[in-house]
Each structure stands twice: as C-alpha cells, then as structure tokens.
Amino acid sequence: MRALRILLITAVILGGLFAIADRLAVNFAESEVAAKVRSSQGLSTEPEVSINGFPFLTQIASSELDDVQVRLGGVQASAGGHSVEVTEVAAELSGVRLDGFSSAVADRAMGSARISYADLGKSAPEGASVSYAGAERAAKGQVKVTGPAVELLEGAGFTIPAFAESALEGRTLTTYSTVSTTGGDTVRLRAEELPKLPVPGMDKTLRDAVDYDLKIDGLPSTIKLDKVTADEGGLRFSGVGTNVSLAG
Template identity: 40%
Template sequence: MRVWRIVLIVVVVLGGLFVAADRIAVSVAQNKAAERAQATQGLDHKPKVSIQGFPFLTQAAFGKLDDVKIKAEDIAAHGDGQSLRIATFNADLHGVKFSNGYRTAIADSADGIAFITYADLSKAAPPGVTVSAAGTSADGKAMVKLTGTIPGIGTKISVLSQVTVRGADTIGLHAQSLPKELTALGLEDTVRQQIDFERQLTHLPSGIALTSVTTTPDGLSVEAGGKHVTLAS
C-alpha cells in the first residue's frame, strides 16, 4: 500500500511538472508568434495570439496546431492614399503549421471578423460626410445612413447607402437613391462622387479575403475567410 502511495505521489508530481512545462512553452510560443505576426502584417500594436488545446507540447511535436486564435486592435488600414481604422480583428486559424522557431505560421484555413465603428468610417468618408447606423433593408441588405453637405452645391442631404464587399480586401458604400431635386438638375454624378466611396481593409493576414458585411448599432461587422493563411513569416 505504501509503495502505491509513493507511486501515486510521483505521478502527481510529474504530472504537475508536465503541465507547468507545457504552459510555459505555450506562453513562449504565443509571444513569439505575436511578435512575428506584428512584423509580418505591419501592425502598430502586437496582437494577442492564443494557442488552443492541451497539451501544447504534444501538438508542437507533430509540427501542427489544431486551433490558434488571434486578436488585433486599433489597426490603421491604409490604401490608395486613404486610411480606415479597424477597431478589432478576431480570427480563428485551423491546422496551423509552425516552423523556424515559431517565426513562420501558416494555417490550412481561417475565418475572422473585422469590426469598424461608424466614427472611424466617418473619418474615412469623403469630406463633410458622416456615417451612422441604419440597420438592414427589408430584403436583407446592409445599410448605413450618410449625411453631409455637398461641396460646390451647398445642399445638405441624407441618404441610405448599401454596404457591400468588393473584392478580397475592400468595402464599398453606394447610395440607393438621391433627392429628386438634385437628380432633376442632372447632378447625380456630381453628388455620387462625393458620397459613394470604397475603402481597403489592409494589414489583415495574407490569404484572408472579405466575404460579407453586416451592420450593427455601433458599426460594421465584416466577415473574412480563406485557405493557406499566413499569420507570420
């Protein structure tokens, strides 16, 4: 009986040491991956990388992790001379292969959500244009409300615009209709040049493509996904 008690104590101690070693190893790996992700994606702030599953050491021994989560905040997205701040980007990466001392990380597949506030979207809009919530149209389209004064015309307008994904990294806003008093004067093209616009969402992992956008009371929720996604290189 005494022998079995000693064996049990040894097993418990070794198990505790293994768990401690595993947690230390995963913490080091997460930090290295976050640093490389920041450098690879050109982020101003280091993202949070969380390696899921236990034990980590067993997964690492096979060179592939089942699930890795990443959260990045305050991403300054620049494109075509315009900027658009992404408040948060959360992504789940599946089948992540690490190599080169966790300096390289490529996922078999990934899906994520980028969130953009209306305040940041207004800053990225053409001069004088403000973007606010409008909900969803009867046919399920993501809509926002645009208000502003048209330069050179002096007319203040308020219109509903549809938000759509355009290409792998761009969202666009297009007014459904314009005030009749402006279209009757043949000013539709002039007005649309001031209120219809596109903006790129840059600094997201390579291989990620935007798939859809929905509106919330506080901003836009843009879904993304892809295969062979590079977290770090």
C-alpha cells in the same frame, strides 16, 4: 499499499511538473508567434496570440497546432487619403503547420473586424457623415449617409450656379447606402437612391460625393473579406482564408 501511495504521489507530482512545463512552453510560443505576426504583417502593435489545446508539447512534437486565435491591433482602413482605425480585429486559425518558429501556415483561417460609424464618417468624402439606418435597413446591409447639400457638392468639386444657391442653402441631403465587399479587402458603400436636386447634372456629382470605398490594410492577404453586416455599433465584416501565412 505504501508503494502504491508513493507511486500515485510521484505520478501527481510528475503530472504537475509536466503541466507547468507545458504552460511555460505555450507562453513562450505565443510570444514568439506574436512577434512574428507583427513583423510579417507590418503592425504597429504586437497582437495577442492564444494557442489552445492541451497538451501543447505533443502538438509541438507533431509540428501542428489545432487552434490558434490572434487579435490584431494597428489595422487601418483608407479611403480618399483618410485613414481610420479598424477595431475588434481577430482571426481564428486551425491546422497550423509549424516550421520551428520561423514560419507557420494555417490550413484555414476565419477573420473578422469592426469599423464604427464615427470612423466611417472620418473616412467619408468631405461633408458626409455615416450613421445607423435603423433595424429594417440595417438588415438589408444599409447605412445612412447625410450632409449639408452645399458642402457635399462643393466637396465633390461641383460649382453651384448662383440661381441654385438659395434652393440648396441650409438643405441637408440624406441617402441610404448598401454596403458590400469587393476584391477581398475593400468595403464598398453605394447609394440606393439619390434625393432630387434642382440643377441638371447634380445627380452624378452627388453620387460621386456619397459613394466611396474603404480598403482594409493590415489583414493577412490570404484572408478575403466576403461578408459585411450593419448594426447599431457600425459595420462588422468577415472572411475566410486558406493556407494563411501566420509568421515568417
């Protein structure tokens, strides 16, 4: 009986030591992978990396991780020379194949991120601001784009004739733009309808003023954006990638 007790105590101690060693190993691995991701993706800050599953050491022995979560910082969107921060950037990777810690490739990755309306406004053409369009329009993937008529048109390079100035002065234009993705790394805003303006030729200029693209820089190139939704907080976009290089 005493021998059995000693055996059980020994097993508990060894199990505890294994668990400690396992957690130390996973913490080291997370730090190494984070450094590699930062370097390979050219990020301004080091991402947060979580390697899930227990035990970790058996995953290392097989050179494959079941589930890795990465939260990125320093991701930017750019449009017309303007640059804004993309927030809540995350990727969930499965089937991550390791080559030591020099490189890692995930069989599949699901990525997501968010841009606030304030940041959308910063990247919008001169004079335009972007805001929530309400629940009904947001369900259709639409946002509200507004701005002073004179500022919008002049910002787009249109010279307003003298006879039209009085009709446009103090007038605010409002359009509703549908948001979509294109090219796997770009969010596109396109106005569904344009307000009627008193001068022929203004419609095309107004469309040039309110329609624009946002290119997302910093996501792994193999994650292709394929979905974007609008809600009260801004735009949330997501995508899926295969054979995603995580490091190296």
